[in-house]
Amino acid sequence: MFALAGMNGLVIGAIYALAALGVSLVVGIMNVINFAHGELYILAGYFSYLFANAFGMNFALAMTLAVALVFLFGLLIEYTLIRPTYGNDMYSLILTFILSIVLQNAYLLIFGPYPNKPPNWVGGSTLILGSFYYGNQRLAALIAGSAVITLVFLVIKKTWFGRIIRATSQDREMAELNGVNTKRLNMLSFGLGCALAAAAGVILAPIFPVTPTAGVPVALTAFVVVVLGGMGSLWGCVIGGLIIGLVENFGAAYISTAYKQVFSFIILILVLLSRPSGLFGRREA
Amino acid sequence: MKRKKSGLWLFAVVLSLVLAVGSAWAQETIKVGVVGPRTGSAAATGKAFEEGIKLGTDYVNAKGGVLGKKLEIVFEDTAGAPDKAASGFERLVTRDKVVMVLGESVSSSALAEIEVADRFKVPFIVVEAWADPITAKGYKYVFRAGPCNSGVVSETIAKWVVAEKFKRAFIVAETSDWGLGIAELSKSALTKAGVQFEAMTTERESKDHYTELNKIKAFDPDVVLAYIYGSGLHYFVAQAGEVKLTPKAIILDGAGPPSLWPDFWKNVGDYGNLECFVSSMHEKVELTKLATEYREAYQKAFGTPPTDYKSRSIFDSILIAADAINRAGSTDADKLVDALEKTSLLVTRGTVKFGTEKGGTEYHQWMPPMLVIQWQNKEQVVLYPPEAATGKLMR
Structure with missing residues (x-):
């Protein structure tokens, strides 16, 4: 049971981290909390389901197209809903909250209440350490999720674009004085945050089929991970996601399966009591 | 001024007509x-x-x-x-x-x-x-x-478990009024019937059941009474197949409809074969x-x-x-x-x-008759009650 809890904790943790990265990126750069993050995750799941099942596309093409479309949708959201609210964080919070409700109802109307699932990339399961079977699709999702997380880190840490993002999140005014077009950066960052939600959605939809309201717990966990790791910290996201994944699984394995989420909230409270800005959060001056 | 007055009169007449027609229609x-x-x-x-x-x-x-x-x-x-x-x-x-x-x-x-x-x-x-x-x-x-929970357990589920001669059962229930209630009744019924069992609860919104399923597998049951509703049931059945709990153990969906939803087979794949569920409807048993x-x-x-x-x-x-x-x-x-x-x-x-x-x-209760049905190669076969059965349990 120990090996299984550890393995599953890592997989679920990586999944949580991936879902939270987009939230963290948008919070770090724009100081905007996107309440519709979970619904964009679901939108990508529906797109990949639609492209693969209804149009018969190859699953990789369907996933890429789904992420690209959600990225474009993210740009549109930033341009129409977020940009007019700059300077008042509360307005963007309310608008994205309304957007999440509108999207949930639109999904219900278009796709119906039943769960929809894109095809698996791989079938069957593998015997791990001679003690338990683990779904191959989950192993594939772990690899794909880790690859996306690594790519995000490479872009942020090693590229010119990443340097601009880091500079803006540290000091927006100084970045503007050095010629950074922060409006355009906001738009791209929001789109990228949405694309990360979409990446999580297309990777996970074959394991956890999407329903109109399935984005709510996804967003909730993503916010918990972001707060635990520290608002705007990418490393915080990864470590926070892994901690929550492991705590939930070890808690379920050795204490009770009925209170998985309670364990993660207890950890969150304990961390916030000692470090109010999260594990890797910057202290306010 | 005069025109304004006559306009108001016209508005009042139209409004009263609309209200009169509306209330007359409402009384119909x-x-x-x-x-x-x-x-x-x-x-x-x-x-x-x-x-x-x-x-x-x-x-x-x-x-x-x-x-x-x-x-x-x-x-x-x-x-x-x-x-x-x-x-x-x-x-x-x-x-x-x-x-x-x-x-x-x-x-x-x-x-x-x-x-x-x-x-x-x-x-x-x-x-x-x-x-x-x-x-x-x-x-x-x-x-x-x-x-009602007690009727479904005493009249259908417990009797079916005994009729199929299952020796070991595992009860897994979501944390809801329905899930916790039916699980308690199932425990009493299985104790009375002398069937060895273990039980656990799982979060209602949980998507990942790997830990639960491996605990269940360690018990090596013949049948798993799954009181999980909605998409959660699809996750449970698919993941039970992945961890190789099924087909050795038979899963009974204690609610029914999720096993009949349009995308059930897409979501669970071949792992849905041999799954059983409770239902009050079958096209051959009317x-x-x-x-x-x-x-x-x-x-x-x-x-x-x-x-x-x-x-x-x-x-x-x-x-x-x-x-x-x-x-x-x-x-x-x-x-x-x-x-x-x-x-x-x-x-x-x-x-x-x-x-x-x-x-x-x-x-103030009327309990309709319920059936236990098994998916056998995507065909619904009624297993219980015996007088309505269209086939036998396949393992």
């Missing part, structure tokens, strides 16, 4: 409310209810309606949440002036609604919320024309002529045969309500309760008769 119908989740995680039931409502109102109105007027159904969304359920129920009574309320499929919502029914003294026929306390509380205005008529009407209206039996349950409840209103000859709540208590009506699932003895779940 008798309103009955339906409560159920049209949004939220249990929204599939709302869809089934909508289908049943359409067929039920068409059926009743084609036979002359109620008290010489058309029957009108007002459907209020409860989103599967007790607070929304209570306020939705209250809106039906105070805003829509319904004479009776039907429906609900989420036990925690129904438990909130029966309090409102009792306070406003409005007859309420619960359709698919199974928790025992709904009728066991003994409220005068609350009836249930559908399964207890009454009306059941066949219902299937044909459904096929005609929606282009597919019915799958979610909850559409048929709400259809039956509309017939029960219309029959009670007509026999009462009035929409007075107390007269409706009297009429409901004297109901003897043939519907799709058999003849409805409500229990009238207070002091237990049987009060």
Whole structure:
């Protein structure tokens, strides 16, 4: 049971981290909390389901197209809903909250209440350490999720674009004085945050089929991970996601399966009591 | 000024005409409310209810309606949440002036609604919320024309487990009023039947069941009684196949409809084969002529045969309500309760008769017969009760 809890904790943790990265990126750069993050995750799941099942596309093409479309949708959201609210964080919070409700109802109307699932990339399961079977699709999702997380880190840490993002999140005014077009950066960052939600959605939809309201717990966990790791910290996201994944699984394995989420909230409270800005959060001056 | 005055007069005349026509039209119908989740995680039931409502109102109105007027159904969304359920129920009574309320499929919502029914003294026929306390509380205005946890366990699930000679069972229940209630009753029934068992609860919204499934696998059961509703059941069945719990152990879906949802096979793949589920509907086991008529009407209206039996349950409840209103000859709540208590009506699932003895779940309860069905190569085979069986358990 120990090996299984550890393995599953890592997989679920990586999944949580991936879902939270987009939230963290948008919070770090724009100081905007996107309440519709979970619904964009679901939108990508529906797109990949639609492209693969209804149009018969190859699953990789369907996933890429789904992420690209959600990225474009993210740009549109930033341009129409977020940009007019700059300077008042509360307005963007309310608008994205309304957007999440509108999207949930639109999904219900278009796709119906039943769960929809894109095809698996791989079938069957593998015997791990001679003690338990683990779904191959989950192993594939772990690899794909880790690859996306690594790519995000490479872009942020090693590229010119990443340097601009880091500079803006540290000091927006100084970045503007050095010629950074922060409006355009906001738009791209929001789109990228949405694309990360979409990446999580297309990777996970074959394991956890999407329903109109399935984005709510996804967003909730993503916010918990972001707060635990520290608002705007990418490393915080990864470590926070892994901690929550492991705590939930070890808690379920050795204490009770009925209170998985309670364990993660207890950890969150304990961390916030000692470090109010999260594990890797910057202290306010 | 004169033109302004005559304009006002014209407006007043038009308004009074509209109101007069509106109230005359309103008097042409008798309103009955339906409560159920049209949004939220249990929204599939709302869809089934909508289908049943359409067929039920068409059926009743084609036979002359109620008290010489058309029957009108007002459907209020409860989103599967007790607070929304209570306020939705209250809106039906105070805003829509319904004479009776039907429906609900989420036990925690129904438990909130029966309090409102009792306070406003409005007859309420619960359709698919199974928790025992709904009728066991003994409220005068609350009836249930559908399964209750104790009835499903004692009459169907426990007897089936014994009939199949299962030696070891595992009970896994979601953390909801329905799940926890039916799990406790199953424990008592299995203890009485001498079947060795273990039990655990799982979070209602949980998607990942690997830890639970590996614990279950370690127990090596013959059968897993899964009291998990909605998409969670699909995750459970698919993941049970991945961890190789099935096909050695047989899973019984203790609710039923999720095993019949349109994308069940897409979501669970081949792991759905040999899964068993509880249902009150099977196309080859139709207890009454009306059941066949219902299937044909459904096929005609929606282009597919019915799958979610909850559409048929709400259809039956509309017939029960219309029959009670007509026999009462009035929409007075107390007269409706009297009429409901004297109901003897043939519907799709058999003849409805409500229990009238207070002091237990049987009060104001009518329990329809339930079946245990197994998926065998994507064909539904009825296993239990023996008199309705169309085949044998495949392992």
